Amino acid sequence: MKExxxxxxxxxxxxxxxxxxxxxxxxxxxxYLGAAKSARMVGWAMNNSHNQTEEVPAHRVVNRKGLLxxxxxxxxxxxxxxxxxxxxxxxxxxxxxxxxxIFWNPLEELS
DNA sequence: ATTTTGACGACGT
DNA sequence: GACGTCGCCAAAA
Numbered sequence: 001m002k003e004x005x006x007x008x009x010x011x012x013x014x015x016x017x018x019x020x021x022x023x024x025x026x027x028x029x030x031x032y033l034g035a036a037k038s039a040r041m042v043g044w045a046m047n048n049s050h051n052q053t054e055e056v057p058a059h060r061v062v063n064r065k066g067l068l069x070x071x072x073x074x075x076x077x078x079x080x081x082x083x084x085x086x087x088x089x090x091x092x093x094x095x096x097x098x099x100x101x102i103f104w105n106p107l108e109e110l111s
Numbered sequence: 112a113t114t115t116t117g118a119c120g121a122c123g124t
Numbered sequence: 125g126a127c128g129t130c131g132c133c134a135a136a137a
Contacts, residue, residue: 007133007134008134025119025120026118026119026120027119027120027121030119030120030132035132035133036120036121036132037119037120037121037131037132037133038119038131038132038133038134039118039119039120039132040117040118040119040120040131040132040133040134041119041132041133041134042118042119043117043118043119044117044118044133044134044135045118045134046118047117047118047135048135058118061118062118063118063119063120064119064120064121068118069118069119070118071118072118073118
């Protein structure tokens with residue numbers, strides 16, 4: 001069950017492939033997996049990502065608006081933002097600044 | 112087993 | 125462009 005056995009595992013794999021200092025959106029991952037309209041499942045997978053053996057940089061995954069919608073799910077209140085800022089990502093009020101610039105699209109970057 | 116919700120997104124109004 | 129509704133699919137109540 002290393003490779004893409006199911007939709008969820010794929011999400012984790014893609015999430016781990018996000019480069020340092022870059023971010024992507026749930027929908028982009030879902031689209032890349034062929035389930036463009038199942039963006040919610042990506043988010044749900046992230047929630048379950050804690051159960052995964054390997055760590056998943058869920059903090060690098062935000063919604064299409066570049067908004068840190070899932071920050072409440074993290075341990076701390078602003079932990080997600082802290083992690084992003086630690087990578088050079090500027091975040092103001094849960095919103096990523098210059099989102100277009102740091103956006104990582106698996107459809108293009110990843111074949 | 113049925114209903115509700117949810118780390119989203121696209122479309123309609 | 126802000127707000128509302130629907131669609132997708134899986135897990136929790």
